[in-house]
Amino acid sequence: MFEIFAYIARGAGWTIVMTFGSAAIGIVLGLPLLVLAESKFALIRGIYNSIVHVIRGVPTLVWLFISFFGVGQLGITLSPVTASLLTLSIIATAYMSEIYRGGMKAIPAGQWEAAGALNLDRWSTLRFVIGPQLFRAVSPSVATQIIGLLKDSALVSTIGVADLVFRAGIMTQYHAHGLYMFGIAGAVYLLLSLPIAVFSRTVHTRITRRYAVA
Amino acid sequence: MSISHLSPNSSALEEGAPAMEGSFVSAVQLTKQFGEHKAVNDVSLDVAKGEVISIIGPSGAGKSSLIRCLNLLEVPSSGRLRIGDATVDFDTGTPSKASVRNLRNYTGMVFQSFNLFPHFTALKNVTLPQMRVHRRSKAEAEERAMQELKRVGLESKAGAYPAQCSGGQQQRIAIARALAMDPQLMLFDEPTSGLDPEIGAEILQVMRKLASDNMTMLVVTHEMEFARHVSNQVAVMVEGSIIEQGPPEQIMTAPNNIRTQKFLSAVLGR
Ligand SMILES: Nc1ncnc2c1ncn2[C@@H]1O[C@H](COP(=O)(O)OP(=O)(O)OP(=O)(O)O)[C@@H](O)[C@H]1O
Ligand SMILES: [Mg+2]
Numbered sequence: 054m055f056e057i058f059a060y061i062a063r064g065a066g067w068t069i070v071m072t073f074g075s076a077a078i079g080i081v082l083g084l085p086l087l088v089l090a091e092s093k094f095a096l097i098r099g100i101y102n103s104i105v106h107v108i109r110g111v112p113t114l115v116w117l118f119i120s121f122f123g124v125g126q127l128g129i130t131l132s133p134v135t136a137s138l139l140t141l142s143i144i145a146t147a148y149m150s151e152i153y154r155g156g157m158k159a160i161p162a163g164q165w166e167a168a169g170a171l172n173l174d175r176w177s178t179l180r181f182v183i184g185p186q187l188f189r190a191v192s193p194s195v196a197t198q199i200i201g202l203l204k205d206s207a208l209v210s211t212i213g214v215a216d217l218v219f220r221a222g223i224m225t226q227y228h229a230h231g232l233y234m235f236g237i238a239g240a241v242y243l244l245l246s247l248p249i250a251v252f253s254r255t256v257h258t259r260i261t262r263r264y265a266v267a
Numbered sequence: 268m269s270i271s272h273l274s275p276n277s278s279a280l281e282e283g284a285p286a287m288e289g290s291f292v293s294a295v296q297l298t299k300q301f302g303e304h305k306a307v308n309d310v311s312l313d314v315a316k317g318e319v320i321s322i323i324g325p326s327g328a329g330k331s332s333l334i335r336c337l338n339l340l341e342v343p344s345s346g347r348l349r350i351g352d353a354t355v356d357f358d359t360g361t362p363s364k365a366s367v368r369n370l371r372n373y374t375g376m377v378f379q380s381f382n383l384f385p386h387f388t389a390l391k392n393v394t395l396p397q398m399r400v401h402r403r404s405k406a407e408a409e410e411r412a413m414q415e416l417k418r419v420g421l422e423s424k425a426g427a428y429p430a431q432c433s434g435g436q437q438q439r440i441a442i443a444r445a446l447a448m449d450p451q452l453m454l455f456d457e458p459t460s461g462l463d464p465e466i467g468a469e470i471l472q473v474m475r476k477l478a479s480d481n482m483t484m485l486v487v488t489h490e491m492e493f494a495r496h497v498s499n500q501v502a503v504m505v506e507g508s509i510i511e512q513g514p515p516e517q518i519m520t521a522p523n524n525i526r527t528q529k530f531l532s533a534v535l536g537r
Contacts, residue, residue, distance in 0.1 A: 161380075161382075163378060163380050163381075163382035164382060164384065166340055166378065166382060167376075167378065167382035167383075167384070167441075169338075169339075169340055169371070170338055170340060170371065170374070170375070170376035170378075170445075170454075171375075171396040171400065171444070171445070171448060172368060172371040172372060172396070172400045172448070173396060173399055173400060174368075174399070174400075177399040177400075181384075181395055181399065182384055185386045186384075186385070186386055189386065
């Protein structure tokens, strides 16, 4: 009994790698994309918008199959892990940069103007004025997005990455008891989402304590 | 006070009279266009060191646009601007980063909406720009910040976040933040408009003190009492142009321009 549980739970390794790997990449790469999203050139904004639209408009599962089965036809063979991480990272990046874009809109123009009037250079303005406010504005959405990635990561089982779902599937094939096997997988997902939710809540209360007075 | 200010006739200004010797700020034929609309239309303005000029006029006249042109929050479409030793010519393309920086080094600005950084305490609001722009050490910047907070009567709020301060307190912190940067020209864009009259009076008191300390100030305001009793000059702006400029008494009691008369009778209710 415990062996079965342990076998499935070990799938959490790949689930965590897929979720937090792609989240980390998305959180970082989403930032430079913001430069394109906010470009003063309509053409660059147009290109950015189309790319993001295409990435978000096609189901994750389809992207996963394209990068695993489809790209192989072009002569590049990706391992299941590489294909999965690549796909989830690209999708995460598109979502994160859209979250950042929304967060930027929430920062009043007066903040940029005050920084400009005080003669702060661009880097100081971003680093000390805009960045911290952006972080506070987006952290709830980023947390929600990470939980979304956690759930989406279950799709990687379809191309053979031995994550929670994959292992629960194998145990079901051997022993039946699908309810029990996938119940274990589901419980581990919940467990993994817990720290993300707690982190988000903590950040949120720390902010509101300061901001919302008066 | 320069001669051109004394002239109640604004035509000399509109033709872009050359900057007067000794003027500290000299704007020549500034125009700011938004699309087809000229928010600022060929405005020339000289300000002597230590002078306080109030800019009054109806809503949409271009008062904010004009003073935002002076620190380049709006880049004028054409014209020339000199503050102290910093000069920018807008007819020859967009100003370089260095010239923007030089010009802004002379100016401080106070906004209607305060625009404090909400994630910093009052002290950090006043300290951080000094450290980043003037490379002051933390200790130096904090010492200066406390002086300025004291000057606006808010040392006790040093550790408070903007959200923990009233509107009037926030505006005074914003003034302290600007002053700590050693500006030689202070720009105020309706600093009291968002506040209750009694609270606005606190701000006006701070500004009055600043004026008596010889700060050069350009003040967009609806406070006719302030315009009349604190400023050396009142400029009346209508539809993008300064239609009349002169000593407050003259503008308030014997305006030459019919549109000034109409505006004043509307705001003063007489
Ligand atoms: N960023 C902008 N884009 C387009 N039009 C603008 C912009 N800023 C100002 N304007 C226009 O320029 C004109 C002058 O606006 P401005 O804000 O300078 O007037 P104001 O005299 O300060 O008015 P108020 O007393 O209401 O503050 C208005 O018609 C306004 O709509
Ligand atoms: Mg205005």
